[in-house]
Amino acid sequence: MRSIGSPERPIHGCHGPGMTGPDNLPPEAYAAALADLPGIGPARLVALLRDASPEMVWQQVLSGDVRRPEPSPGSRRTGYRVAWAEVATRRNIDRRWDEIRKAKIRVAYLNGPEFPAALAGDAEPPGVLFWIGDLAVLDRPCVAIVGTRQCTGYGRAVATELGHDLADCGVCVVSGLALGIDGAAHQGALTAVAATGPLGVAASAVDRPYPRRHAELWVRVAASGAVISEAAPGQPAQSWRFPARNRLIAALARVVVVVESHVAGGSMLTVAAAADRGVEVLAVPGPVNSPASIGTNQLLHEGVGPARHAGDVLAALGDLRSWPPPARPAATSTSTASRSSGSKIRQRSSTVNGSGTPLPESMAPGQGAPVPPARGRNLGTPELRVLRSIDRTPTPTSLIADRTGLPIGPLSVVLLHLEGLGVVRGEGAWWERCDRE
Amino acid sequence: MLATVPSATLLGVDGWPITVEVHISNGLPGFTVVGLPDASCREARDRVRAALLSSGQRWENRRVTVNLAPTGMRKSGAGLDLPVAVALLVAADVLHSYDIEGMAFMGELGLDGSLRPIPGVLAMVDAVREPVVVVPPACYTEAAALGRHEVRTATNLRQLTDCLQGRRRWASPPTPSEGQVEAEPDLADVRGQMLGRSAVEVSAAGGHHLLLVGPPGAGKSMLARRLPGLLPPLTPAEALATTRIHSAAGLPLPVSGVLRRPPFRAPHHGASAVSLVGGGTASMRPGEISCANFGVLFLDELAEFPAAVLDTLRQPLEEGAIRVCRARASVTFPAQFLLVAAMNPCPCGDGLTPGSCRCGDHARVRYSARVSGPLLDRFDLRVTVDRPEIAQLLPDLPGLSTPEESSAVVAERVTNARQIAAARGVRCNAELPAPALDEMAPLTPAARSVLEARLRQGRLSARGLHRVRRVARTLADLAGRPGPIDEEDVCAALVLRSDPFTGATVPA
Numbered sequence: 001m002r003s004i005g006s007p008e009r010p011i012h013g014c015h016g017p018g019m020t021g022p023d024n025l026p027p028e029a030y031a032a033a034l035a036d037l038p039g040i041g042p043a044r045l046v047a048l049l050r051d052a053s054p055e056m057v058w059q060q061v062l063s064g065d066v067r068r069p070e071p072s073p074g075s076r077r078t079g080y081r082v083a084w085a086e087v088a089t090r091r092n093i094d095r096r097w098d099e100i101r102k103a104k105i106r107v108a109y110l111n112g113p114e115f116p117a118a119l120a121g122d123a124e125p126p127g128v129l130f131w132i133g134d135l136a137v138l139d140r141p142c143v144a145i146v147g148t149r150q151c152t153g154y155g156r157a158v159a160t161e162l163g164h165d166l167a168d169c170g171v172c173v174v175s176g177l178a179l180g181i182d183g184a185a186h187q188g189a190l191t192a193v194a195a196t197g198p199l200g201v202a203a204s205a206v207d208r209p210y211p212r213r214h215a216e217l218w219v220r221v222a223a224s225g226a227v228i229s230e231a232a233p234g235q236p237a238q239s240w241r242f243p244a245r246n247r248l249i250a251a252l253a254r255v256v257v258v259v260e261s262h263v264a265g266g267s268m269l270t271v272a273a274a275a276d277r278g279v280e281v282l283a284v285p286g287p288v289n290s291p292a293s294i295g296t297n298q299l300l301h302e303g304v305g306p307a308r309h310a311g312d313v314l315a316a317l318g319d320l321r322s323w324p325p326p327a328r329p330a331a332t333s334t335s336t337a338s339r340s341s342g343s344k345i346r347q348r349s350s351t352v353n354g355s356g357t358p359l360p361e362s363m364a365p366g367q368g369a370p371v372p373p374a375r376g377r378n379l380g381t382p383e384l385r386v387l388r389s390i391d392r393t394p395t396p397t398s399l400i401a402d403r404t405g406l407p408i409g410p411l412s413v414v415l416l417h418l419e420g421l422g423v424v425r426g427e428g429a430w431w432e433r434c435d436r437e
Numbered sequence: 438m439l440a441t442v443p444s445a446t447l448l449g450v451d452g453w454p455i456t457v458e459v460h461i462s463n464g465l466p467g468f469t470v471v472g473l474p475d476a477s478c479r480e481a482r483d484r485v486r487a488a489l490l491s492s493g494q495r496w497e498n499r500r501v502t503v504n505l506a507p508t509g510m511r512k513s514g515a516g517l518d519l520p521v522a523v524a525l526l527v528a529a530d531v532l533h534s535y536d537i538e539g540m541a542f543m544g545e546l547g548l549d550g551s552l553r554p555i556p557g558v559l560a561m562v563d564a565v566r567e568p569v570v571v572v573p574p575a576c577y578t579e580a581a582a583l584g585r586h587e588v589r590t591a592t593n594l595r596q597l598t599d600c601l602q603g604r605r606r607w608a609s610p611p612t613p614s615e616g617q618v619e620a621e622p623d624l625a626d627v628r629g630q631m632l633g634r635s636a637v638e639v640s641a642a643g644g645h646h647l648l649l650v651g652p653p654g655a656g657k658s659m660l661a662r663r664l665p666g667l668l669p670p671l672t673p674a675e676a677l678a679t680t681r682i683h684s685a686a687g688l689p690l691p692v693s694g695v696l697r698r699p700p701f702r703a704p705h706h707g708a709s710a711v712s713l714v715g716g717g718t719a720s721m722r723p724g725e726i727s728c729a730n731f732g733v734l735f736l737d738e739l740a741e742f743p744a745a746v747l748d749t750l751r752q753p754l755e756e757g758a759i760r761v762c763r764a765r766a767s768v769t770f771p772a773q774f775l776l777v778a779a780m781n782p783c784p785c786g787d788g789l790t791p792g793s794c795r796c797g798d799h800a801r802v803r804y805s806a807r808v809s810g811p812l813l814d815r816f817d818l819r820v821t822v823d824r825p826e827i828a829q830l831l832p833d834l835p836g837l838s839t840p841e842e843s844s845a846v847v848a849e850r851v852t853n854a855r856q857i858a859a860a861r862g863v864r865c866n867a868e869l870p871a872p873a874l875d876e877m878a879p880l881t882p883a884a885r886s887v888l889e890a891r892l893r894q895g896r897l898s899a900r901g902l903h904r905v906r907r908v909a910r911t912l913a914d915l916a917g918r919p920g921p922i923d924e925e926d927v928c929a930a931l932v933l934r935s936d937p938f939t940g941a942t943v944p945a
Contacts, residue, residue, distance in 0.1 A: 179799075397821060398631075401635075408932065409912065410925065413929075
């Protein structure tokens with residue numbers, strides 16, 4: 001595996017690859033500067049970088065050999081356009097590069113050493129790519145989970161579960177970090193314990209979380225996987241970037257799953273981009289009278305395969321395991337043993353959620369924890385009683401209390417215990433069963 | 438020709454002594470009231486004139502000047518009718534000044550001379566220094582509740598004049614008819630709702646503010662209305678303080694004159710900020726939050742209240758009092774209430790059950806954002822309430838269904854818990870100061886590790902920790918576990934304080 005994304009590797013200095021700049025700037029610094037030129041898009045960047053190194057292109061821009069294209073005849077903007085040469089002479093790329101490095105933002109350019117192979121072979125690759133996190137997640141099979149921002153509770157629940165289950169099986173969940181389905185898929189992937197980090201493909205720059213409400217999610221995705229973007233650091237989300245972002249999602253994924261989509265929308269653009277690239281598309285069936293599922297149901301009608309659960313998606317990846325997987329090796333703990341300390345609870349949960357079914361060679365988790373021997377679940381009676389009263393969808397505490405008839409004290413102990421075991425996920429006043437039985 | 442009569446007026450929930458001076462002199466006939474009277478006070482002249490004539494007195498057709506001292510203070514209300522009439526009678530030599538020696542008067546006059554009740558008598562009597570006060574009959578019990586004064590009453594001006602002249606004995610105090618005490622709703626009526634019932638009990642025992650979230654028809658209001666019934670009766674000091682506020686606000690008082698049960702106030706969500714916090718009129722009427730002092734303030738449909746109105750609650754929730762400042766006066770109202778609020782999880786109301794909600798993502802987030810974070814943080818208990826399941830509403834064998842616990846049983850546990858809290862020197866556990874928690878609410882190692890894990894996961898803030906420990910203390914007190922707080926109570930406190938919205942918006 002290439003050593004991409006390891007933050008320890010010195011970037012600035014004489015050890016980096018392709019050290020040609022007069023100020024000892026790596027080519028990545030020039031690539032970042034090129035991507036930051038006003039009005040430059042992926043197509044133009046690719047055309048410039050296809051045959052020349054970033055530094056050469058930068059020199060051409062400085063000398064005026066590469067000019068900013070004239071506005072197209074149909075364009076409504078007719079005001080004065082600052083020439084690139086003018087912009088470039090005023091840019092202090094030394095300082096910009098320092099800022100980029102300090103923000104832990106990584107840069108790759110087309111034909112560069114760190115450019116992801118999946119994108120290099122694409123018909124519409126990005127010219128320059130920015131990311132935070134570790135691009136090693138791209139070595140795993142990638143599945144895009146996309147859908148509408150205006151999702152229903154059903155779509156959210158399905159997206160979360162798919163994200164969780166796929167991440168649990170060693171799949172890298174690719175999505176757009178948007179509200180609704182995208183966010184839910186990322187959330188689900190992040191909750192999987194033996195998870196592969198998800199990949200977020202952003203329309204705004206990696207240091208400009210958009211939507212703001214997902215700033216925290218953004219950080220968590222970057223911490224466990226990576227957030228990538230074509231936009232140079234500091235650039236806000238522009239409307240043309242969103243369709244462009246969707247093509248990247250399609251280019252990176254081996255399977256695209258549409259969870260919910262209205263008649264038209266961003267996810268339909270992703271589907272079109274996937275179809276252009278021959279990437280398999282799956283759609284989650286939805287209620288026929290739900291406006292949020294019209295798009296997905298239409299896809300199904302047109303012959304796209306259904307995605308009922310993670311098993312269908314894995315099958316599309318070539319992994320024909322039975323789904324749901326057979327019972328997992330369970331915690332043998334009695335309630336008192338694991339309750340005694342927080343650290344024990346954490347240890348316990350990692351074993352329970354460790355992948356019980358061996359993955360095919362291509363998909364085995366990298367951190368490959370040894371598969372624990374199967375042991376029968378040995379939960380106490382109240383635990384089982386509580387577990388049976390929790391649904392697979394978020395169940396409010398009040399409903400669990402009424403179903404079990406347990407007083408609040410013992411019920412809370414059991415709930416927190418089950419959560420510690422990883423059998424139940426708790427979020428606010430909601431609990432959700434996430435074991436495999 | 439000159440007479441002075443002591444009385445009092447009301448500002449906020451406090452009485453202020455007033456001296457009514459009447460001067461009758463020769464000159465152009467007229468009647469002037471000076472000393473910053475408000476409109477209703479100035480109208481006293483017409484009421485007093487009619488009342489005197491109806492009572493068979495002569496009207497002095499001379500120059501009459503009424504002065505309300507201290508003159509710098511604004512007087513309001515019709516309570517000064519009676520002292521003005523009495524002073525006129527003294528000035529006109531119908532009464533001697535020694536007839537009214539050591540007496541203060543307050544009351545409104547009807548045109549027929551009858552004495553009518555006025556608001557705020559308790560506070561006003563409190564401000565009076567004279568040993569005897571004369572009040573309208575309807576205010577007798579209220580004025581006597583303080584116990585510092587000899588309270589006398591008469592039904593009309595003619596009777597009062599006779600009594601003052603010694604031609605008639607003072608009427609014996611009206612015996613309060615033992616009106617039926619309004620039965621408070623019983624907790625036994627609530628079917629199921631295990632979590633809701635526990636939350637209401639913990640809220641009553643520890644004085645923890647409670648937020649109920651659930652779909653319409655789940656029984657949120659039903660639970661909230663049963664909370665005051667679980668609270669212990671007011672102590673004499675609390676009863677007086679609360680009666681004073683209710684009296685000043687002009688609310689009907691029980692026949693005994695003094696509130697014994699904690700009040701329950703449920704303002705509609707159309708309420709204005711002033712109606713909640715007080716002020717508004719010249720006499721600075723106390724608001725709903727003060728009327729709920731030592732009782733329960735129930736805000737149904739919390740999200741429908743304007744955000745500006747809700748945020749006015751933050752200061753009183755923290756300090757137990759609210760200072761209302763206006764150009765003419767600033768008044769401090771007591772506001773030590775237990776806040777109980779109810780709201781739907783989302784605009785369509787069905788957000789608790791996945792799949793049945795019809796709301797878009799934005800709509801849900803916007804709806805939950807209507808309650809500001811700082812206000813949400815003040816709720817120690819935040820629970821969801823579900824519609825009861827069919828089996829609970831229609832048991833298979835109606836005769837054999839086990840009856841739910843009644844309010845009386847729960848109230849006994851609540852009273853015990855409150856007594857334990859009182860032994861710690863606070864009114865309830867919610868008031869335990871944070872530095873004293875280590876001493877008053879120590880943790881067992883198991884409980885400690887549960888909290889530690891939560892803190893490390895970033896799912897509990899430092900302030901949240903204090904609140905959880907207070908709730909856990911209350912749970913332990915209710916269960917009769919005096920020692921350090923065990924894991925069970927800490928877990929329950931955590932579950933009772935879970936965020937009722939994140940799960941709905943981001944089930945992850």
